[in-house]
Amino acid sequence: MRIGIVVGEASGDILGAGLMAAILRKYPDATFEGIGGERMLARGFNSFFPQERLAVMGLVEPLKRLPELLRMRRTLIEHFSDNPPDVFVGIDSPDFNLTIEERLKARGIPTVHYVSPSVWAWRQKRIIKIARSVDLMLTLLPFEASFYEQHQVPVCFVGHPLADDIPLQPDRAAARQALGLEENTTYIALMPGSRGGEVKLMGPEFWATAHWCLQQRPDWQFLVPAANAQRRAQIESQLSEVGSLPLTIFDGQSHEVMAASDAVLMASGTTTLEAMLLKRPMVVAYKLAWLSFFIISRLVKSRFFSLPNLLADRELVPEVLQKQVTPERLGGELMRYFDDRTHAAQLQQTFLDLHGQLRCDASEKAAAAVLQLIGKGEH
Structure with missing residues (x-):
């Protein structure tokens, strides 16, 4: 099994590493490639670019880096189009990932977006592009899932990894x-x-x-x-x-x-x-x-x-x-x-x-949803 993943933030690296670990427990020979951070690299991830090159904030900084970001995205689309993975998972970074997902989905590659953009709060017309781009949306929060259900976008609420990590009774x-x-x-x-x-x-x-x-x-x-x-x-x-x-x-x-x-x-x-x-x-x-x-x-x-x-x-x-x-x-x-x-x-x-x-065991639930999407749910 080969899985493409692209993360652009440190928080996405945490989610990506958790997803990888959960999939590897079911499929120990699975391989992962794309863009990942240190935690993902420690689990054997093959990153084509350093993850911090995607971690740009604000309005001006991305514009200054636009040629590099477009080149990175083009390289990823070409690679995954020529070497189709079993599934592509974009983790957060919607402005970068949704276009990759849209192109790959058009080529018949299953696509997942993990962490909903704040589409329920503002720029709601983005739901049209999301519906065109993803086969499955994984949300961290329950009210996000309700929004996607209303717009007929396949969705799975997986819970929040922080809720799994922080004790119910903090000391x-x-x-x-x-x-x-x-x-x-x-x-x-x-x-x-x-x-x-x-x-x-x-x-x-x-x-x-x-x-x-x-x-x-x-x-x-x-x-x-x-x-x-x-x-x-x-x-x-x-x-x-x-x-x-x-x-x-x-x-x-x-x-x-x-x-x-x-x-x-x-x-x-x-x-x-x-x-x-x-x-x-x-x-x-x-x-x-x-x-x-x-x-x-x-x-x-x-x-x-x-x-x-x-x-x-x-x-x-x-x-x-x-x-x-x-x-x-x-x-x-x-x-x-x-x-x-x-x-x-x-x-x-x-x-x-x-x-x-x-507190839903987010990584396990996300892995189960991804595997079910590609018909590998039982093993």
């Missing part, structure tokens, strides 16, 4: 011990984002919120995970301008920082799902440049932007946007979790229920 004491923190102190995680633009907009608001909170709760301590050395330098530069705070910066370790905290103030993103799985009360905030917000707010179709609220289809956690992002609003929302312990406990129970829904 806060162990996380504090690992970070060298005190057991009987109240810690608030401040997570203004992993990209420079996010930290530029959100960082000052979060530091001001910490100062506001200290006026009500002088004993609180704050924890900040910096995504990389550049973000750490940026955060330290911002903090040098706002006055002293009882705050500790960590290099990476966002998972441990959230697990050790009593509550989290965070920029919107996939880490909101991780905070939910860690059962941490959270306040989710986001600011965009006004023109970006003007455009996106007219394109987005969903009522919510944080994953806990999207999963529950109701407002579980506060979502604070644009001009509403003030120290008084953010601090007040944080304070509510400590003033109303019943509310916080109910929220954590709901998070536990949602965790159970997502």
Whole structure:
């Protein structure tokens, strides 16, 4: 069995490695090729290009790299057309992968896309291209599967690998011990984002919120995970301008920082799902440049932007946007979790229920769906 896979992000490498491991348990002689990351390479994957060459973010960076990206995509289409695999799996990176899938499907090669684009939230007309491109969509979240069913696109909800990896009952004491923190102190995680633009907009608001909170709760301590050395330098530069705070910066370790905290103030993103799985009360905030917000707010179709609220289809956690992002609003929302312990406990129970829904042994389920598609489901 020969399987083509293309991943463009580190998160896709995790999914790809899990998928490979599950297929290899059933078909030990299966081979895999395309573009993969370090975890996939460790399982014997044959990568035609370094995975990080696909990991481009934003609007301008991909344009600067466009000739190289188009050349890579053309090479992959030609290779898999001339040497048809049993199945081709594009993992995330929809702008790159869907065109490959469309071309290969037209040549009779079975195609799978693993991780739904946010088509249910915005640019919904992409569903037309998706239907043309894939024989099967694998989704991490249940509400995504419902959207594809409504549009007659074959779909399988497989659950989220993070939900498999994170224990249902996280150990806060162990996380504090690992970070060298005190057991009987109240810690608030401040997570203004992993990209420079996010930290530029959100960082000052979060530091001001910490100062506001200290006026009500002088004993609180704050924890900040910096995504990389550049973000750490940026955060330290911002903090040098706002006055002293009882705050500790960590290099990476966002998972441990959230697990050790009593509550989290965070920029919107996939880490909101991780905070939910860690059962941490959270306040989710986001600011965009006004023109970006003007455009996106007219394109987005969903009522919510944080994953806990999207999963529950109701407002579980506060979502604070644009001009509403003030120290008084953010601090007040944080304070509510400590003033109303019943509310916080109910929220954590709901998070536990949602965790159970997502805990499906995602890699095994994804492998079973891929194998069934190509008639290799029983072995």
